Amino acid sequence: MQWNYADIYEAIAHAMPDVPCQVQGDRSVTWGEFDRRSNAVANALIAGGFRPETKVAVYLRNCPEFLEIYVACFKARLIPANVNYRYEHDELVHVLSNSDAEVVFFDASYLPLVTRLREVLPKLRRFVVVGDAGPLPPWAESYDAIIANNSDAKPNTGRLGEDPLLLYTGGTTGLPKGVIWQQDDVIQALGTGGNFYLGEPPCADIDEILRRLDHSGKRIYVACPLMHATGLFTSLTLMNVGWTIETTASQRFDAAALWQVASDHRVNALVIVGDAFAQPLLAELDANAGAYDLSNLQLIISSGSKFSRAVRTALLKHLPWLILSDNYGSSEALRGVQTYSRGDTIPEDAVIAHSDVMVIMGDDGRLLDSSVPGTRGALLIRGHLAVGYYKDPEKTDATYVTIDGTRYCVTGDFGVVEADGSVRLVGRGSSVINTGGEKVFPYEVEMVVRTHEAIADAAVIGLPHERFGQVVASVxxxxxxxxxDRTGLADHVKRHLAAYKAPREMFVLDVIPRTAAGKIDHKACLAAVQAMTA
Structure with a gap:
């Protein structure tokens, strides 16, 4: 069968309508309410004349409405597109224009920015405000009014497993690119109704999902943004097994507050992004371990950035019953996971369990025998993959290749097969900077840095950082x-790009190292900085 999220969630809502589906602070939305509210939004969009495959931008921080809107789009056969709420004007214009969005749902606090965007994005024709913005301009409408004024009956739209979603991620030039995923492929890549993260087998159909449902309302606290693949796909996957999604409205990561919620609400799982989240959580446990009852916590998931060995070891020391799930994947290919429990040997490097969807390609483009220890090369993923990049056939052809009749995703990662069959990651084929789970592409930041009147030339590199993995540095x-100075440069960049892309370090050179072809030599830049700081 082909899978569609809306079909799964409707069945779960009918099976346990009074169990919480979404929780944030004092707000709780049951599965039955979630189903009815998403129906109302879907019906409003259909009544507004939006036809299947119309693009709908979701420009929100974490909130219960975020996933309601996604599911409403699935029910109406519209295509939801995530928008990074950290973006500034230029980045937002690109995403909203590139996606061909005709509808945007946005947080009330973004009304001034959306007012400016509306002037330069004529294709946008419906603007829905989530939250209390006070009196609205005539071109905007309230999300609460949509819920109140539209039918909550199931819309009949003839859904398909092929119905897509659009996931925006960074591109090789730094411009965000939309990755097209069919719902059936996402669902099958992430466990097909089984709890992928706990190793449960897939389900054959929705009836099997319903037979396995735990009506106790198990909870996962999603500490990372829903607008990123980690938060979004983890939430959708655990909703497939009837879990409750809990989030916070806070814009600041607060380790003590997170542990308090996990203790008070008997949270069963936590999803974070690598050491940037884990280190403050560990520091809080070191200081106040006895303050929290975490006996219900079964699982901590990391995706977007892997745990270091020290963090894995420390988490299992504090919480010895825990399962740690280090997830390997990208917005373009979703499979690959390594789990750790107490007593396991914790490797120094990032390691992923080998699976039948992963292969290794040599420098000559031929597939290698990945069962042989020591085999080294580029990691490719096969199986359920994204369709490609929206409106970018050249990038699609470079990322998705067909070898001997099988379609693969070229991940950009390189690995070596270990003696136990696992694959140790040894690097990336690009200069992308991963800072706390956020991807920063040097080219994009370099273009902005060079617009500063004091700068003649510039390069951007990533420097190692204990907490964030890497930080952005400008040469x-x-x-x-x-x-x-560094502060002046950072302020300049923040006026154009998201704050996490601003350089945290600045180094002055007489000349920027370049290759014979005139391209920036990022390795030489890094070596120069290392020599300066040695």
Whole structure:
């Protein structure tokens, strides 16, 4: 059969309508309410004349409405597209324009910014405000009014497993690119109704999902943004097994508050992004371990950035019954996981369990025998993959290749097969910077840095960082007589790009190292910085 999220969630809502589906602070939305509210939004969009495959931008922080809107789109056969709420004007214009969005749901606090966006994005024709923004302009409408004024009956739209969603991620030039996923492929890549993260087998159909349902309302606390693949796909996957999604409205990561919620609400799982989240959580446990009852916590999931060995070891020391799930994947290919329990040997490097969807390709483009220890090469994923990049056939052809009749995703990662059959990651084929789970592409930041009047030339590199994995650093050449410090440069970048892309370090050189072809030599830049700081 082909899977569609809306079909699964409707069946679960009918089976346990009074069990919480979404929780944030004092707000709780049951499965029955979630089903009816998403129906109302879907019916409003259908009544508004939006036809299947119309793009709907979701420009929200974590909130119960986020997933309601996604499911409403699935019910109406519209295509939801995530929008990074950290983006500033130029980035937002690109995503909303590139996606061909005709509808945008946005947080009330973004009304001034959306007012400006509306002036330059004529294709957008419906604007829905989530939250209390006070009196609204005539071109905007309230999400609560949509819920109140539209039928909550099931819309009959003839759903298909092929119905897509659009997931925006960074591109090789730094411009966000939309990855097209069919719902059936996402669901099958992530466990087909089984709890992928706990190793449960897939389900054959919705009836089997319903037979396995745990009506106790198990909870996962999603500490990372729903607008990223980690938060979104983890939430959708655990909703497939009837779990409750809990989030916080806070814009600041607070380790003590997170542990308090996990203790008070008897949270069963937690999803975070690598050491950037885990280190503050560990520091809080070190200081106040006895303050929290975490006996219900079974699982901590990390995706987007892997745990270091020290963090894995420390988490299992504090919580010896825990299962740690280090997930390997990207917005383009979703499979690959390594789990750890107490007593396991914790490797120094990032390691993933080998699976039948993973292969290794040599430098000559031929597939290698990945069962042989020591085999080294580029990691490719097969099986249920994304359709490709929206409106970018060149990037699609470069990322998705067909070898001997089988379609693969070229992940950009390189690995070596270990003696136990696992694959140790040894690097990436690009200069992407991963800072706390956020991807930063040097080219994009370099273009902005060079617009500063004091700068003659610039390069951007990633420097190692204990908590965030890497931080953004800029290597600059100043114009004669000019002066600039790191704060001034960071402020300049923040006026154009998201704050996490702003350099945290700045180093001044006489000349930026370049290759014979004139391209920036990022390795030489890094070596120069290392020599300066040695």
């Amino acid at each position: 600059v050449v100043l114009r004669p007589g000019a002066a600039l």
